[in-house]
Amino acid sequence: MTRSLFGTDGVRGTANTPPMTAEMAMRLGAAAGRYFRREGRGVQRVVIGKDTRLSGYMFETAMTAGFTSVGMNVLLLGPVPTPAVGMLTPSMRADAGVMISASHNGHQDNGIKFFGPDGFKLSDTAEAEIEALVASGVELARPAHIGRAKRIDDGRFRYAERVKASLTAGTTLDGLKVVIDCANGAAHRVAPEVLWELGAEVVAMGNQPDGRNINEGCGSTKPRAAAARVIEEGADLGICLDGDADRVVIIDENGQIADGDQLMALFATRWAAEDRLTGGTLVATVMSNLGLERYLAAGGLKLHRTSVGDRYVVEAMRKGGFNLGGEQSGHIVMSDHATTGDGLLAGLQFLSAMAATGKRASQLTRQFEPVPQKLENVRYTDGSDPLGQEAVKSEIAAAEKRMGDSGRVLIRKSGTEPLIRVMAECEDEGLLDEVVDSIAARIRAEA
Template sequence: MSDKLFGTDGVRGRANVYPMTADMALRLGAAAGRYFRRDGTSTHRVVIGKDTRLSGYMFENAMTAGFTSTGMNVLLLGPVPTPAVGLLTHSMRADVGVMISASHNPHHDNGIKFFGPDGFKLSDDAEAEIEALTMSGVEPAQAQNIGRAKRIDDGRFRYNERIKATFPSGRRLDGLKVLVDCANGAAHRTAPEVLWELGAEVIPVGVTPNGLNINEKCGSTHTDTAAAAVVAHGADVGICLDGDADRVMIIDETGKVADGDQIMALFASRWAEEGRLKNGTLVATVMSNLGLERYLDGRGLKLERTPVGDRYVVEAMRRGGANLGGEQSGHIVMTDYATTGDGLLAGLQFLAAMVETGKPASSLIQTFERVPQLLKNVRFETGQRPLETDSVRAAIADAEARLVGNGRLLIRKSGTEPLIRVMAECEDDVLLNDVVDGVVAAVEAAT
């Protein structure tokens, strides 16, 4: 992994192993507190949310200690979706928001994400300053200026009301049987509540967190469980969230799964027809399928690509004035409604499309024909740099040459796990498998 603390989505790693230790969380809290409390006044506050991981208790307490040590007042939200932290940071006039979560990772991992006072994730420059303060240490507040901590009991309900307000006025979900898989994570109460209050018959899955089962054989990265349940229960549609509910996968009534690319294509085409897709542009990452790009181009719409990470998608959207973006992995960002990816919000917008068109989910999830895409991951050890070896560089150059005019190759190091991701797209399946396997073999040999 990188020597930097911050990756593509905050600080992340295995709980109780550097950098995800209680000591580091305390230092990060103190550094962020000092960064956002530079004027020395006593009115500064931070909101802290978390998902359902066992280690969340430890990090919540450590960060509270860090923030209060620099004079920040802490508002504790408890388990809430990541987008709720972005929303409540802004609406509660906080200086900074923190989400303690490792998103779709297993329970033994955890992470720390920061939001600015506008509810958007911090810039690279802000993270770099906080990282520097973390490493150098900060001067604590004087005893009389230590901050206070207070638990906020209605944070979830504030988010619920805001998210329901995004559903088309006068519309309801009466008559729809909706399965929602909450991944035993942060939305295990929120998502079923919102869907039921809008009138749906709700079939909840993954709503019994025990601190250790978050994302375990459920949620947006393990859709087989929900797909089978949709068919078994005769549900009209399935909504699969991840551990912190900022991702979504949609399952139709036959059990077929739609990823973020298909969902974005549907939203982009509908919004364009309604005249509300700003600048005729969808922002997505380099991982999005070539078929999505071709689909948009055929409708006179533009696909703008960014590096992997929903924060980079949001930065590009804000820079260019776009209001729709996301990732193939299921982060869907709609800045008309939210400051970050929101799986439940995207699920509601899909349900709105079903209600307004009268069409079943199966007729909405296959918006474009995907170009065959293959992704393989190679794990490496800390300190190794396989992409810098001559043999790997040669294998990548050979693969790129073979794909010229036929597809594309993307090699990148994960920002959240010690993995090299090897992805290619090509309509020739034999060539596709051959080039990916060739690069993977070279990377494995170098680790």
């Protein structure tokens, strides 16, 4: 089966514009409800979480209508991080989970992510089957079997306890001053609460959501404001989450920003030293820096690369039995504790490393020297296929030949918006600029 509705991370788009309409959300809810229903199971349920976007009210209501129309009960968590949905779906014995969020995108966008009863995101095959049910329509429940909806008020508290339990018993953050940027998103309450409960002095920002300011000038994709706040407050570090809190970047005491690659390098080496990195392997995507791969190899560790998307990272982790993976963007997956990327969990693990070693953040965030990397996004018209043009293929082939063994070129379409991402890595920064610029220019010409 093929997919056209689902992208790399669920269904996503501009709110009130196809496919992100209330009507489609209701149809998706009904189709997913029919897909997840199991005969002979009696009462069946789905948990639904959301971030702080204004459109979340609309999609939450529409999906509730869809699920209840096919006889599933709905448990509404309200604003919680995406990993909380992954955690609470099996914890509450639900048959499915839904997160309504467009992650790091602006408030005008929204998305719908599905989780199976095990708390993991769905496979491409499962999404294709749900998409087929959307297209064909589903049989509605008889009046006596319509589902109910109930609001769950303590979802974030359950999640908070699980996250704190990931730390070694007795670990405290006493004496550490932490700036936490919640991106005006799903973790705006739970993240500062958890840090405070563990003993940190907390400086919270991005914690006043109004429905329209999610990710606006803040969060993991725009960490400059938090970096300035770290310097201003004399904080020990900053933790920047994104809108649904499944990714993180760390800011050291000097205001320098560390991405997911540096965090994964730290965690992998620490876990390996403690003999708890399964298979001596870190799972990351094709976007992770070549310097990370070289660093791990020097320490006798392996890097297993996957397609872009944290669910592909998780699929590879499950298949290989690995317990650490993630993305350069800051999705860090620790399968001993969570089923998906968890920004707050990763932040706590970094703080735990500081507490255990007595080192400053700047001593932990520079694990390896990155190979110079350049990324340029080229927008194209939906429906067009610039990467299929011979002129573009020839330009890419020529660039790869120029690079040789000194670097690599990666060209891919975004799974969430009409962008082609042109990325290259090379020690020669002059060659790097020439290669990326030439490919991007050719794609623009053909697009």
